[in-house]
Amino acid sequence: MKLYQHPVSTTCRPIMMFIADEGLDVEQQIIDILAGEQYGEAFTKINPSNFVPVLEDGDFRLVESSAILKYLAEKSGSASYPTDPQARARVNETMDWFNTNFYRTFGYGLVYSQILESCKLPDEAAQKLQTAAGKTQAERFLKILNDHMLGQGTPWLCGETRTIADYLASGFVSIGELIGCKFSAYPNIVAWYDRMKATPNWQSANGGLYQWAESTRGPDYLTV
Numbered sequence: 044m045k046l047y048q049h050p051v052s053t054t055c056r057p058i059m060m061f062i063a064d065e066g067l068d069v070e071q072q073i074i075d076i077l078a079g080e081q082y083g084e085a086f087t088k089i090n091p092s093n094f095v096p097v098l099e100d101g102d103f104r105l106v107e108s109s110a111i112l113k114y115l116a117e118k119s120g121s122a123s124y125p126t127d128p129q130a131r132a133r134v135n136e137t138m139d140w141f142n143t144n145f146y147r148t149f150g151y152g153l154v155y156s157q158i159l160e161s162c163k164l165p166d167e168a169a170q171k172l173q174t175a176a177g178k179t180q181a182e183r184f185l186k187i188l189n190d191h192m193l194g195q196g197t198p199w200l201c202g203e204t205r206t207i208a209d210y211l212a213s214g215f216v217s218i219g220e221l222i223g224c225k226f227s228a229y230p231n232i233v234a235w236y237d238r239m240k241a242t243p244n245w246q247s248a249n250g251g252l253y254q255w256a257e258s259t260r261g262p263d264y265l266t267v
């Protein structure tokens with residue numbers, strides 16, 4: 044199998060960590076999304092949406108990080124993707140929640156709107172309003188995550204064992220580091236994220252995040 048990835052990518056890092064944790068035999072090729080390689084002719088043929096990650100398994104090609112994690116976990120028989128229908132549905136539900144509600148508000152609304160030129164508005168006043176709205180919307184979902192999803196006393200999102208939902212979710216939460224989020228109003232999120240960061244392959248899979256964080260340091264960001 045082969046994974047097209049970039050080390051800074053929010054949606055690639057969870058897959059790279061899963062591959063490392065499970066010891067999967069997956070060749071990895073970096074697509075330089077910072078230099079625009081994703082828009083070149085060669086990669087556009089691979090993914091017309093011009094995004095990493097992309098997984099190839101022989102002639103089978105798969106895009107979308109959530110689908111890739113599920114495929115790798117299913118194919119390798121990983122315990123991190125339970126086979127019981129209800130337990131699996133809970134994992135799928137959690138991944139959908141993060142990929143939609145959480146990423147849209149926290150990721151795009153609060154974080155990217157402050158650090159990615161492509162997500163900023165040209166008008167400064169409008170930009171401030173957009174980020175403030177992003178923060179308010181993100182706080183709604185952070186509270187649900189803290190009080191409900193992680194508020195039952197279990198160490199991981201879907202119970203006593205770590206699942207692929209924790210992998211995907213930690214990628215989205217990790218981008219808070221780019222604007223200096225401390226999540227101090229959300230102790231259950233902090234404890235869960237620390238648990239994720241203490242796992243053996245976190246540092247190696249997320250080196251790109253910390254390099255990116257070096258370059259965003261400085262401005263007085265709106266944060267949580």
Ligand SMILES: N[C@@H](CCC(=O)N[C@@H](CS)C(=O)NCC(=O)O)C(=O)O
Binds near residue numbers: 052081
């Ligand atoms: N929904 C996609 C999103 C993938 C995505 O946003 N990838 C980013 C990197 S995190 C990318 O390739 N960006 C390139 C660009 O926007 O030009 C997934 O979950 O895989």
